[in-house]
Amino acid sequence: MAKKQIKVGKVPVGGGAPVTVQSMTNTRTEDILATSEQALRLERAGCDIVRFAVPTMEAARAIGEIKKDLTMPVVADIHFDYRLALCAADAGADKIRINPGNIGDTDRVKAVVDKCREKGIPIRVGVNSGSLEKHILAKFGGPTPEALAESAMENVRLLNSLDFDDICISAKASDVITTVKTYRLLSQMTEYPLHIGVTEAGTEYRGVIKSAVGIGALLAEGIGDTIRVSLTAPPEREITAGIMILRAAGLRKGGVELISCPSCGRCRIDLIETAGRVEERLSGYAGNITVAVMGCAVNGPGEASRADYGIAGGDGEGVLFRKGKIVKKVSNSELVPELLRMIEEGN
Numbered sequence: 025m026a027k028k029q030i031k032v033g034k035v036p037v038g039g040g041a042p043v044t045v046q047s048m049t050n051t052r053t054e055d056i057l058a059t060s061e062q063a064l065r066l067e068r069a070g071c072d073i074v075r076f077a078v079p080t081m082e083a084a085r086a087i088g089e090i091k092k093d094l095t096m097p098v099v100a101d102i103h104f105d106y107r108l109a110l111c112a113a114d115a116g117a118d119k120i121r122i123n124p125g126n127i128g129d130t131d132r133v134k135a136v137v138d139k140c141r142e143k144g145i146p147i148r149v150g151v152n153s154g155s156l157e158k159h160i161l162a163k164f165g166g167p168t169p170e171a172l173a174e175s176a177m178e179n180v181r182l183l184n185s186l187d188f189d190d191i192c193i194s195a196k197a198s199d200v201i202t203t204v205k206t207y208r209l210l211s212q213m214t215e216y217p218l219h220i221g222v223t224e225a226g227t228e229y230r231g232v233i234k235s236a237v238g239i240g241a242l243l244a245e246g247i248g249d250t251i252r253v254s255l256t257a258p259p260e261r262e263i264t265a266g267i268m269i270l271r272a273a274g275l276r277k278g279g280v281e282l283i284s285c286p287s288c289g290r291c292r293i294d295l296i297e298t299a300g301r302v303e304e305r306l307s308g309y310a311g312n313i314t315v316a317v318m319g320c321a322v323n324g325p326g327e328a329s330r331a332d333y334g335i336a337g338g339d340g341e342g343v344l345f346r347k348g349k350i351v352k353k354v355s356n357s358e359l360v361p362e363l364l365r366m367i368e369e370g371n
Contacts, residue, residue, distance in 0.1 A: 025038065025039075025040060025043075025246055025247075025248070025249055027039060027215040028215045028216050028217060029041060029217065030146040030190055030191070030192055030217055031146070032073055032097045032099070032118050032119045032146060033073075033096070033097025033098075033118035033119075034097065035072055035073055035096070035097050037073075037192060037217045037219075037249050037250050038192070038216070038217030038218075038249040039217075041249070042275070042276070043243065043248060043249060043250060043251060043270055043275050043276070044072035044073055044249075044250040044251070045070065045071060045072050045073075045250075045251055045252075045253075045263055045266035045267055045270065046071065046072065046073045046074065046075060046099075046219070046250055046251065046252045046266075047066050047071050047074060047075070047252060047253075047259045047260075047262040047263055047266075048074070048075040048076070048077070048101070048252070048259065049062045049063055049066070049074065049075070049076055049077070049259060050062070050259060052083070053076045053077055053078060053079075053083035053086050053087070053090075054080060054082045054083050054086055056086050056089045056090055059076065059086070059090050060089075060090050060093045060094075062259065063090060063093070063094055063096075063098075064093060064094065065259075065260055066096075066259055066260060066263060067094060067095065067096050069260045069263040069264065070263050070264075070267050071096060071263045072096060072250075073096060073097050073098075073099060073118075073119075073250065074094070074096055074097075074098055074099070075098075075099040075100075075101050075121065076090070076098060076099070076100060076101060077101050078100045078101055078102055078108050078109075078112050079103075079108075080108070081107070081108065081111055083108075084100065084108050084111035084112040084115055085111060085115050086115075087100060087112055087115040087116055087117050088115040088116045091116050097118035097119065098116070098117055098118050098119075099117065099118065099119040099120070099121050099148065100112035100113070100117035100119070100120050100121065101121045102120060102121060102122045102127075102136075103122075103123065103126055104126055104127070104128075105127075106122075106127045106128060106132040106133070106135055106136050109122060109127075109136045109139070110135060110136065110139050113136075113139045113140060113143050113145060114139075114143075117145065118145055119145055119146050119147070119148055119192070120136065120140055120145065120146075120147050120148070121147075121148040121150050122136060122147060122148070122149070122150065123149070123150050123151055123155055123179070124149065124179040124182055124183065125151070125155070125157050125175070125179060126155065130182070130186075133182060133183075133186065134186050137183060137186045137187075137188045138186075140188070140190070141187075141188060141190075144190075145190070146190040146191060146192055147183065147188065147190065147191055147192075148191075148192040148193070148194060148219060149176055149179045149180055149183065149191060149192070149193050149194070150194045150195075150196075150219075151172060151175045151176050151179065151194070151195050151196075152172075152194075152195070152196045152197065152223050153167035153172060153196070153197040153198065153199070153202065153223075154167070156171055156172065156175050157175060157178075160174055160175045160178070167197065167202070168202070169202055169205035169206040169208075169209055170209065172195040172197065172202070172206040173195060173206050173209040173210050173213060175195070176193050176194075176195040176210060177210075177213055177214065180193065180214065180216065191216045191217075192216060192217045192218070192219050192249075192250070193210060193214065193216050193217070193218055193219065194218070194219035194220070194221070195207065195210060196220075196221055196222065196223035196254075197222070197223065198222065198223055198224040198225065199222075200222055200234050200237050200238040203220075203221075203222050203223075203238045204238055204241050204242060207220055207242050207247050207248070208242075208245070208247065211245075211247045217249040217250065218247060218248055218249055218250075219248075219249070219250045219251070219252070220238075220239055220242050220243075220247065220248035220249075220250075220251050221235065221238075221239060221251055221252040221253065221254055222234050222235050222238040222239070222254065223254050224254060225253070225254045225255060226255070226256060227255070227256045227257065228255050228256070228257040228261055231253065231254065231255040231256065231257070231265075232253065232255065232265045235253040235254070235255075235265060235269065236265075236269055236272070239251050239253070239266075239269050240269055240272065240273055243269070243270070243273040243275060244273060251266055251269070251270070252266070253265040253266045253269065267279075277312050278310065278311075278312050279309060279310070279311075279312065280303075280306045280307075280309050280311075280313055280314075280315055281313070281314040281315070282299070282302065282303050282306075282314075282315055282316075282317065283314060283315070283316040283317070283318075283328050283331055283334075284299040284316070284317040284318065285318050285319050285327075287319050288319065290319065290320040290322060291319035291320055291337060292319070292320065292337050292338055292339050292340075292356070293319065293337030293338075293342065293356050293359070295317065295318075295319045295337065298317055298335075298337070298359065298360060299317040301360055302315065302317050302360060302363065302364075305360070305364055306364075306367070309367075313332045313333065313367070314330060314331045314332050314333075315331060315332065315333050315334060315363070315367070316328035316331035316333070316334030316335070316336075316345075317334070317335055318334060318335065318336040318337070319336070319337055320336060320337060320338065321336055321338060321343070324336030324343060324345065325343065325345040325348045325349065325350055326348065328345075328348070329347065329348030330347075330348075331345075331347070331348075332346065332347065333345075333346055333363060333366055333367050334346070334363075335359040335360070335362075335363045337356055337359065338353075338356070340355065340356065341353050341354060341355050341356060342354065342355075342356050342359050344359070344362055344363060344366060346366075351366065
């Protein structure tokens, strides 16, 4: 993780702080009611930082009203027009995301830097494989990891030359390997916090897999301070996926860790339906527990012995177990109700 820490509102990023999960609303930011409602849904889902598209002055000014309903910090996503960044900062944005290369000349970048310094808010330098500078592309022959890293650092150096140091960096590609290699390079080149993710990852199924591979590989190497899982799906799904990636990487505790076997010919219950029902019923559980839903005695208490609570189906009846020890036998139809009761009672 990055040595340097920034603050996005009250949320620390980098410097040993917990890795945060971000998403972006897909409503028109000018529509204050719709954007507020979606942002609140994201917040309830576990979003730590939310980003709004700011393509117009009306959208920039809306940030102040939308923030009134939120406790999580807000990032203004700015492209091309530096005046939008100035307005968003005045409206209360907690961070400004820009690609300095498409903002304009140095005087315009300086205006944004001066405003962020005045307001005490960080800048996220965001570059991606589709928006690299022409001289960078010519130098490296395309959007290679080296090109992405160089573009990011060139923009960071520009901000540094303007006496600005409150920076987070992202340099994403839609290709997983390019993304991973880029962030590996950046982690060696800078101590600024890194916002990691695979951009334009695709529809939910494909996107979650690509993001889990890319983000997970980086997190396993200690690279990354805040993440976004970019999906062509409702934004709340990005938060669910992001939290699950952090849990799988051992970086977030709390909630239910569900263990379930892939099923086979020994299974005597509808394991897919049963596991789905348990997952849904425990989706709001606040405790830190591991629950196993197993198809038969072979993969039951023994293989899932680390689970705090578990069930295993059988021929007509199954078993409930705790920490690998069978508690009692019940009919298969009662497995889920009895499991939920056991968890609720804590015994």
